Amino acid sequence: MPSLQEMAKKESAFAGGHRMCAGCPVPIFTKMLTRVTDGYEIVAGNATCCLEVASSIFPYSAWKIPWIHTAFENVGASMSGVETMYRALKKKGKITKPYKFIAIGGDGGTYDIGLQSLSGAMERGHDLVYICYDNGAYMNTGVQRSSATPMGASTTTTPAGEQSYGRQGNRKDLSRIMVAHNIGYVAQASIHDPVDLSEKLKKAIELDGPAFINLLSPCIPGWKIAPDMAVEVARLGVETKYWPLYEVIDGVYQINYTPKKEVPVTEWMFLQGRFKHLSNPKYKDVVDAFQKEVERNWNWIVKQEELSELLSGQIN
């Protein structure tokens, strides 16, 4: 794996001049797409999302690689089409170079409206890396809740109010759903850790077959944080175990980072304006339930890793 310094010398897939919000961490990974591995032509597809609208305002484009967007709920399918045409033309000798394909969606376009098309693309086995940048709401349309929105977050469709503490109940765990597709590679990564992220991107891209990366990506206006806080907030998301960094290779779980000390999830939550209302003591139960869910989820992944070790050599 090249160092970050070496990677930074390679040409980026994504040019400056895009119109993402100041401080948005999404370009961190788009710039990496062509830098983590050599020897492949990289083609990207986008679901409708912040990245899509902010990178392609006609007649400008931030993309220095071929890039296609068709709609919100279908990047799995539209990129299935691109990848399949590649195989068709390769078979006929019209293309000789090796290609790799990336599909990108936000959590709304991936957890919710695009889940079917994602599931189909993964199940069919296309050689496609799907990257979901999870910022926990429909940020592009103005911070409406998605099934990735964490409990208690105030969004424009689950606003905190006299009778509501914000988003009710727990978020969907898409990474586990993707593991259930029995694909070769599933990982959770975070925008704050470029080394871990670039290694995961490299593995996913170099894998022959479908791969899925769920990427924690704080949203400046949606999470109500300062523009210089995205990386720090993402880091705390991992330190508090809200967002475990792990990968599942051929069904075998591997935790990539275990926080050195126990950090309560409130350290992460109360950096963000979307959880501010929960600091009211009347919501102690909600915060406790949130903490409990974080621990339950972490413990589940730890058990999966133990199980993987126990079954090592037996399941693969």
Next chain:
Amino acid sequence: MSKILAITGAGAMSECMRQINPDVVPAFPITPSTQVIEDFSQFVADGKVDTEMITVESEHSAMSACIGAAAAGGRVMTATSSAGMALMWEMLHIAASMRQPVVMTLINRALSAPINIHADHSDSMGARDAGWIQLYAENNQEAYDNLIMAPKIAENMDVRLPVMVCMDGFIISHCVQTMQLEDDDKVKAFIGEFESTYPVLDTENPATWGALDLQDYYMEHKRAQHMAMKNAKDVIEKVSADFADIFGRKYELFESYRLDDAERVIIAINSVCGEIKEVIDERRENGDKVGLLKIRSFRPFPYKEIAQALAGVKVVTVLDRSESMGAYGPLFVEIRTALFDAPEKPMVYNRIFGLGGRELFMSDIHDIFEENKTYLETGKVEKMFDYLKVRGG
């Protein structure tokens, strides 16, 4: 070698797809279009084509994959019906607006509810504004011929628009008729090699496809799309003329059947035209001056040409096999528009028939000609709009 064979309409379409040998076929099963894709899947399994199939999880994904594959730089085909195309609706517009020359067989079937699997045109008429070229066919042969011509029309550089080739569900798709299956090599030579424009797979010249287009450019792009559809009219005529030269069967934007001296004319689409022709022949034996104008190209719609073809006609009965609730049928609306500037306007009225596959028999068509005979004699259209063969009317 070219041969006469007995085959269903759906089977004819899969044979044509075998001959065309598209690069990619994304598809999802829906009655009554299933046989098209089932037969084609067998051709893939038997190595008779080198197409890559994508057996997608929905029609929305089928059309999404069609767009992705076509933009990547190759020839793409699919097939669907009814609710399947309704689920594609968003992507139908995007395929046309991204100017992807996708070719789709549409086996016409009624939309739900109530759920019904039989023929009417509510699916394709519902998509008339999606920006697709729409070609219709009376029988297997016409549908097969339209499908041979479709890639040449879609891929023409002055057009670059998707084409749907329509036929009536079950009545044509599942009925065995004899038709001329052309020689494979001749079909391939007619269609030629696919020529891509700014393919997504060209990494040397990376293109951005599907950009955000705001107030400052959107309207120019829509107008360019409209111009392409206008160009399609000439291209359909040109490709049809070339087809006639090679294969011997002549097609126009619409078919004029015994129109020359006709006083009373039915205008209709698809399979019902076969029965109408039979009835016209019978009535002509008795000196009744009746005729048929059969629509082949509904999009683009040949307004001027139709008005010219109807010059001298006194009464026009427009048969719509779909409806627009609270309005006239979609074909009627176009015909009235076409005739508005005609120097001598015929009487024009609208009948809705055949929804959900309800049969229209030859005796019913005789009744239509009897009714419009009365209208001609009295000089008055008694009922502008009505349903044919419906209870409780």
